[in-house]
Amino acid sequence: MTDTTFGTASRDRENRFTQAIEWLARNPIAFPVLLICLVCLVVGAINPSFWQVANLFDILRASVVRGLFALGVLTVLAAGGLEVSFASIAALVMYSVTKFVVNYAPDLGILPILVMGAAGGTLCGMLNGMLVNWLKAPALIVTIGTQYAFRGIVLTFIGTSLFMNIPVSMDAFGQVNLMTITNSSEFEVKLPAYVLILVVAACVTWVILNRTLIGRAIYAVGGKPEIAERLGFRVPRVQLFVFSFAGMLAGIAGILHVSANRLANPFDLAGSELAVIAAVVLGGARITGGAGTVGGTMLGVLLITLVNNVLVLVGIPSTWQTAILGGFILFAGLFFTLTEKK
Amino acid sequence: MAGSETQEAQDNVVEFPASEAQAPFLEVRNLHKRFGGVHALRGVDMKIEPGQIYHLLGENGCGKSTLIKVISGAHPQSEGQLLIDGTAQQEFDPIRALAAGIETVYQDLSLLPNLSVAENIGLSQQLVQSNGRLFRWLKPGQLRRTARKALEAVELPTDAKFRKTEVSRLPIATRQLVAIARAIAGKARFVIMDEPTTALTRFEVENLISVVRKLQREGVAVLFVTHKLDECKAIGGRALVMRDGEMVADCDIGEISKARLGFLMTGRELEEGRYREARAAQTPLLEVRGLGRRGGFRDVDLTLARGEILGVTGLLDSGRNELAKALAGVAPADTGAITMAGKALHLAVPNDASQAGIGYVPEDRLTEGLFLEKPILDNTVMGILDRLRNRFGLLDKRRAVEEAERMSRELQIVAPDVSAPVKSLSGGNQQRVLIGRWLATAPQVLILHGPTVGVDVGSKDTIYRIIQAQAEAGMGVLIISDDLPELLQNCDRIAVMQKGRIKAVVPADEITQDRLYVEMGASLKGDELNASEGAQA
Numbered sequence: 001m002t003d004t005t006f007g008t009a010s011r012d013r014e015n016r017f018t019q020a021i022e023w024l025a026r027n028p029i030a031f032p033v034l035l036i037c038l039v040c041l042v043v044g045a046i047n048p049s050f051w052q053v054a055n056l057f058d059i060l061r062a063s064v065v066r067g068l069f070a071l072g073v074l075t076v077l078a079a080g081g082l083e084v085s086f087a088s089i090a091a092l093v094m095y096s097v098t099k100f101v102v103n104y105a106p107d108l109g110i111l112p113i114l115v116m117g118a119a120g121g122t123l124c125g126m127l128n129g130m131l132v133n134w135l136k137a138p139a140l141i142v143t144i145g146t147q148y149a150f151r152g153i154v155l156t157f158i159g160t161s162l163f164m165n166i167p168v169s170m171d172a173f174g175q176v177n178l179m180t181i182t183n184s185s186e187f188e189v190k191l192p193a194y195v196l197i198l199v200v201a202a203c204v205t206w207v208i209l210n211r212t213l214i215g216r217a218i219y220a221v222g223g224k225p226e227i228a229e230r231l232g233f234r235v236p237r238v239q240l241f242v243f244s245f246a247g248m249l250a251g252i253a254g255i256l257h258v259s260a261n262r263l264a265n266p267f268d269l270a271g272s273e274l275a276v277i278a279a280v281v282l283g284g285a286r287i288t289g290g291a292g293t294v295g296g297t298m299l300g301v302l303l304i305t306l307v308n309n310v311l312v313l314v315g316i317p318s319t320w321q322t323a324i325l326g327g328f329i330l331f332a333g334l335f336f337t338l339t340e341k342k
Numbered sequence: 343m344a345g346s347e348t349q350e351a352q353d354n355v356v357e358f359p360a361s362e363a364q365a366p367f368l369e370v371r372n373l374h375k376r377f378g379g380v381h382a383l384r385g386v387d388m389k390i391e392p393g394q395i396y397h398l399l400g401e402n403g404c405g406k407s408t409l410i411k412v413i414s415g416a417h418p419q420s421e422g423q424l425l426i427d428g429t430a431q432q433e434f435d436p437i438r439a440l441a442a443g444i445e446t447v448y449q450d451l452s453l454l455p456n457l458s459v460a461e462n463i464g465l466s467q468q469l470v471q472s473n474g475r476l477f478r479w480l481k482p483g484q485l486r487r488t489a490r491k492a493l494e495a496v497e498l499p500t501d502a503k504f505r506k507t508e509v510s511r512l513p514i515a516t517r518q519l520v521a522i523a524r525a526i527a528g529k530a531r532f533v534i535m536d537e538p539t540t541a542l543t544r545f546e547v548e549n550l551i552s553v554v555r556k557l558q559r560e561g562v563a564v565l566f567v568t569h570k571l572d573e574c575k576a577i578g579g580r581a582l583v584m585r586d587g588e589m590v591a592d593c594d595i596g597e598i599s600k601a602r603l604g605f606l607m608t609g610r611e612l613e614e615g616r617y618r619e620a621r622a623a624q625t626p627l628l629e630v631r632g633l634g635r636r637g638g639f640r641d642v643d644l645t646l647a648r649g650e651i652l653g654v655t656g657l658l659d660s661g662r663n664e665l666a667k668a669l670a671g672v673a674p675a676d677t678g679a680i681t682m683a684g685k686a687l688h689l690a691v692p693n694d695a696s697q698a699g700i701g702y703v704p705e706d707r708l709t710e711g712l713f714l715e716k717p718i719l720d721n722t723v724m725g726i727l728d729r730l731r732n733r734f735g736l737l738d739k740r741r742a743v744e745e746a747e748r749m750s751r752e753l754q755i756v757a758p759d760v761s762a763p764v765k766s767l768s769g770g771n772q773q774r775v776l777i778g779r780w781l782a783t784a785p786q787v788l789i790l791h792g793p794t795v796g797v798d799v800g801s802k803d804t805i806y807r808i809i810q811a812q813a814e815a816g817m818g819v820l821i822i823s824d825d826l827p828e829l830l831q832n833c834d835r836i837a838v839m840q841k842g843r844i845k846a847v848v849p850a851d852e853i854t855q856d857r858l859y860v861e862m863g864a865s866l867k868g869d870e871l872n873a874s875e876g877a878q879a
Binding site: 210211212213214215216217219220222223224227228230231232233234237238241290291 | 416436437440448450452453454455456457461465466468469470472474475476477478479480482
């Protein structure tokens, strides 16, 4: 700017700092990577038994449902909305579908069950999308409303009691493993096949967001909806799509949840919403919309699962895990504000 | 270079309309637009010929924006016809407008801040190809080629790094060019630019004009919506003047005087000369000694007397904006001293400045100054809430309304009443609300930062009269602006800044615009704008 020369040394330092911040602003994915490395190194240093494949399997398995939720939240967030009804959608879909199959078609294969779950979730998501379009209300408010509504519907009309006699195909699907290894304490640790569903979902989400017009339209709407509309992007369609997509992923996640736990409980998954949103934000998505990547989101999910699962290994009581997670999220908030200021 | 370009361009201008006597590219006939009870367009007729430059002039609220929105398909017309190549259009919408080659560069540029340069330029094209349907593959190759070609046309970098840059990270002038690149990326036949030069420096404006000439040579029609009459005259072409929703004139802009244009736009005679008669400086009010802020400005000495109007100008990087913010406590100075009527001031936050009797009307009234959703009332009394307390310490609503109404009257704010939200007002009226808020606090010094940016001629006139009246009453006024005619018309003295320092302080009635440019360090080489301004004077 000016050709003035005051404070060269301190300005250099400032420049380097600004450069680092700018680099991170362009590569927000570095943030969860750094935190994951940090957690791994600290935990691994204190308890070397952390370094075994079995732990990795555990973390992957525990990431599946949260990961599917997170992909849905990412898609809605990229379009500038916030979706908190996904856990209720999953609960409604998983309990209704499981109960239906048990009572009316106990021999149904896993594929049709997954399709039913996806379809049910899509319908719930479409309802969200239509409400957002009709009411012209903020997505957060609408989905808080439907969150209660969906949960109320499942408990009032479908049932309140958990049952363990889930359909055979679902039970079997939860037990299919890609790999089985024996860990140091002679325990068999398995990598379940349903992890692949998360991998496929992540790839599909990535392709939609990055390689299709609707994907670019999602980010356009999340950046500046009024401008996107003026440019000819049909905003209501984009809204309908993102909520339906998030609903579909939630429906699938619900079915997987039942298969993995071998029981259907309509009270499950409640209260998992904020951790999922936190994962997406830790992964570099802006809470105000228009930004976020599939890779970052997956890393955010990994980070949260890591904190939830492995801190026990170093003797940190589970009550403390929540506090540490809170610390990370505050740190993330601070970090992303810093990068926003450019 | 610029001269020969103009010559070429003119040769072409003659050619195009003469080549064929076919239907114009675009024609509107008896166009009406009503918003609820408001009759915004009252039977507008207009013809747009290929390869011609148009300037759409008129006061804020005259219907210019509405007309543009109808032409670009953003609003359906209530009545009347819209013809493209002689064919009447039914159910005209943004996609159809784009498909016909009508591109609009809105004042806010309509760029998506979180997408890359290439995406901003090339996505619309793919959207048009898919007819608005979204379940289509993105074509990255086409995106790249389109972006490259368009960026080349506006002389921006075409490399992958630039194409992938997020638009929010670009400076405003570059964004302007990106917006134009997008407009011409498709098969643009008619480009509408809504106040394209407001945020640009002189050099950037010239760059823009050369891009426009290039378009013109390719047979593209260009329509500027603007308030800068000097600029229009320098560019040349046809003037389309609107007033109260009607088209009142369509003529060659070279053959009509500024005074006549002003009259056509406002329906009244406007002041052309100086608003101010110079007077001797009286008692010093605000004194600034050795003021500096790292990376902004330094060694600034200034004195502002009671009743004086002092202008500060300079190029964008001269430090003028930073100086304004330092005096307002927005971005405080880190060296030097400020005294007000002999008392030392320490301005660390904006509240320090307002407590000391310094009012600051920021440049960007939309984001820095006004609460757009709130009514005039709230915006006006915001600074004097403590004075409007009743005996229970609560806001005395009746007095607040009285105060706001008095201010509205004094500043001639055009609004149904003081409960109208500020965003419903025109730019000039918004600016008056902002000035009114500060006048209500009765400051000793008023700092006006770009007081008439984006304000039409009629409103400018009103605002200048307000400024003069305040100075008359003893207020010290500091105008920080790059609108040189504005400073020449209103100030006693003008301080010119260059590279962070005050380069000269000159009496406003003894200097010309050209001299000011030289002092600012602006390049005058090949300066066609300037020549025409000189010819005007």
